Amino acid sequence: MTDVKQQINRLCKLHTSLTVKDIEILVEKSKSLQMIADLAQGNVFIDCVTEDPQTAVVIAEAVPSTAPSLYRYRVVEKKILASYEPAVFKAYRTGRPVMMNRALTHEGSHVCQNVTPIQNQEGLTIGLLILETDITPQVEQEQELAILSETTAEFGRTWDIVLKDQMIPDYLEEALILLGEDGAIQYANNFAIGLIREHSLNQTQNLTNRDILQVLPFVDETDFSHRGIAQREVRSMDKVFILRSICLLDKKADSKRMLLYIRDITDLRDKERQLMVNQVVIKEIHHRVKNNLQTVASLLRMQMRRGVPEETKQLYQESLNRIASIAAVHDVLSNSGIEKVNMVNIIKKITTGQVFFPYQPDCSVSIDIHTEEDIELNSAQAVSLALIVTELIQNCMKHAFIGRSKGNITIHFKRNGQMIELGVFDDGNGLDDYIDTNHLGIEIVKNLTSYDLNGKFGYLPKNGQGTMAWVTFPDREE
Template sequence: MKPSTLEQLCEMHTNLSSADIQIISEVASTLPMYADLLNAYMFIDCKMKENEQAIVVAEAFPRTPEAVYENSVVGKVVFETFEPGVYYCYRTGKKSIMHRALTQEGKMVEQSVVPIKNKQHQVIGALIMEAEVMASYSEKKQEPTHSFGQKAMSNLLANTMDEYPVISDLLMEIFLLTDAEDRLVYANPSGVRFIHEISQTEYIQNEPILKLLPFLDPILNQQEEVFVLELTLAQKSLEVKKVKLRNKKNELQGTLFIIQDLTELRTKEKELMMKSVVIKEIHHRVKNNLQTVASLLRLQMRKGFPLESKSHFEDTLNRIFSISSVYELILANDNADDDDVDLIELTRKIGSTMVINDLNQKVDLIIEPNGNKILTSSRKAVSIALIVNELVQNSIKHAFPGGISGEIHVDFFSSKDFVELHIQDNGVGMGEAGYSLGLEIVHNLVVNDLAGEFRYRLVERGTYAILTFPLSPEVVIYYEKTDSDR
């Protein structure tokens, strides 16, 4: 007879004997009946032989129109973080009734777990019943708005309900409870493993807490009723919370310690910090490299070149300065991770560093933010910097021939979905637009980088260019006026 999927999974991934697999198979044959009877999702998980994880070997779904699980999860690995009740069942041999768990598809369910045992009373599998949380909530007409269950919790802590796990048994944090003489009277599974690892002591119940964990001494002796301290122990980063427990007569009953292992979190923070340093160093190098290129161009200009090449050198310098301005603003941020650029400040910086043909030309650059503070990512900021540079440079070069004075207005407008950048001069006008490298750069950047639109507006005097691009996660507006400034 061809082996079933359940048998194949058990033989491949578990250490179960043939007799154990037979018991699991017999339980699995009843799952469809219970799934329909209880209107719940039924599973069997078995512990894997390679590691401490579990694997789903059988399942049955109720025949309902709304499905919690859209696909089969047989063969999927079960992690303790999402389903601690399964691992509690394996470790203690006790059932875990109606607690929360996260499904393989990310949905919250209420889960009950019962151990499956062989004839030797060994746990060989976990029988799981799950019901979607929202379904049970919809049946409740009113939800309490205050805390409740203090009496039930006291019963749990007093060990009068041994069949039910204490809530802390299902958590990854370490819970330790001492009596008034500072002897350990309770430790959840995470706490037991932690003490065994740190103290190398087999017998821990009713032992002095400071004998088991000497590093708690300065925390225990703190006068505060509630005290929190972060410390490093054996290359572990720990956050220790201490709460003194008192009765109604204000007599000390014991102390609760909650210890959270922050090692992984602190490691990731260090990695992010190193990443931030590296990114900032890259920004520095890009800016310095751009300044080096600009210096080489200036040196070439001083050495001499054909007069017809002068404008090309100046155009190139302005483009380099525009990109460099983006990185200067990023490096000015206090937060190394923040690469957002203020477009109004960027435009002012571009205008102040722009190289023009005639240094005696009297042209005023007027920037109007119109109540908006627009922040964008460095990627989009580079594109906008080049666009502003090209349009302002065109106005400076062509709108005011013969050294006549004039003004160039740069205005930022915003609506619900779009940002508009208007650049207008009061010069002689551009006439019929022909081909130029600058305008080609503008069109390509607007369409390809900003997913926007570029056009000219017909005016009686001067040139009026409008750039429109959509808001996105990379473009954020602060202090925006209620009405669009038109």
């Protein structure tokens, strides 16, 4: 955070005439950027208008960890011009937020841009908080729809036919409003009439020829002043609506009408917010589980330091390794927010972060990891496999290198068609009946493989030197 503070101070002093207090406000706002980016799954920036009122500079940014970034490179210190970012400079001039604005990035991505002014204690706008989310798929769909605008004249004639049978549009659960070129209402279906009466203080029974701007406050003049198809999202009375406006041209009469289609998507947005909240809650649960496991491990280490019988130290260390394996999985889940774990990273954490009991104190053991690709597993599979890897390594440490000065353990992890394969090989003394199938570690591996992974476990001598143990299980998506 210190680097970000220095960065903001340097850029503000270089490009703006903001006071020290103003810069402190911007620094404080920057502390929330990463959280906003993760929750909204979008890029977040703070821009400041420079001494040239037509130019702004990016002084801080946050890239989401929950979605791909909109930009391949950092944009801090980049300058933007008013002609390219009208929403940013409109928010700066008016001191009011500009929401749901559409823009095109210099890398060709379509984004939904929300701009909120940052003001000081005197009410002056000193910076702009900008959230950009990717809407490229949505725009592509709209562009396909825009092709249909070439036939709007034919659609206008079809609409006249529909109006003759009023029952058809009145069965729709969306508002349909037909406007004249001046914005006067020519037709409204039942849903539209109900929507207007919710929003209009003047409960006039006859809506014909009423100005749409007088009865629906969230409709803007730009919604019926264009000659194509437009869409935007609006909020009114704690509800969220999609407002589409379609121009119906009559080339013969050189006139136009406008069809407004208004759909209530409040439930959809509420569910999206609930999903975002649930994702945060799940991350917090994994974080707490990890912390609780680390607390248990700390208590075990404390007990070991205070003194335990020599014959039980090995059991304590094995238990610590098992706890650490499970904690490693929950640590990844608490940071990612998704129920998928990159097992290559987990295996590396297990082999480098844990202290395996020195069963053969005079033997130096190295561990090599070979993987073909990154493999992601769901959380349940990941916990089971992490424990299996830990048990197999401990088993090698305990039995394979008796009387040896050095040894090597090799871990292979790969996907083979619909199956995932884990192999743990050592170059030790070989399979000399040392694997006791009643041993707790082997029993754990067998049970986890069979019951949790629905897979198979086996072990064999490795070409007369060392032992190879393997686990195979189906790759399932949940």
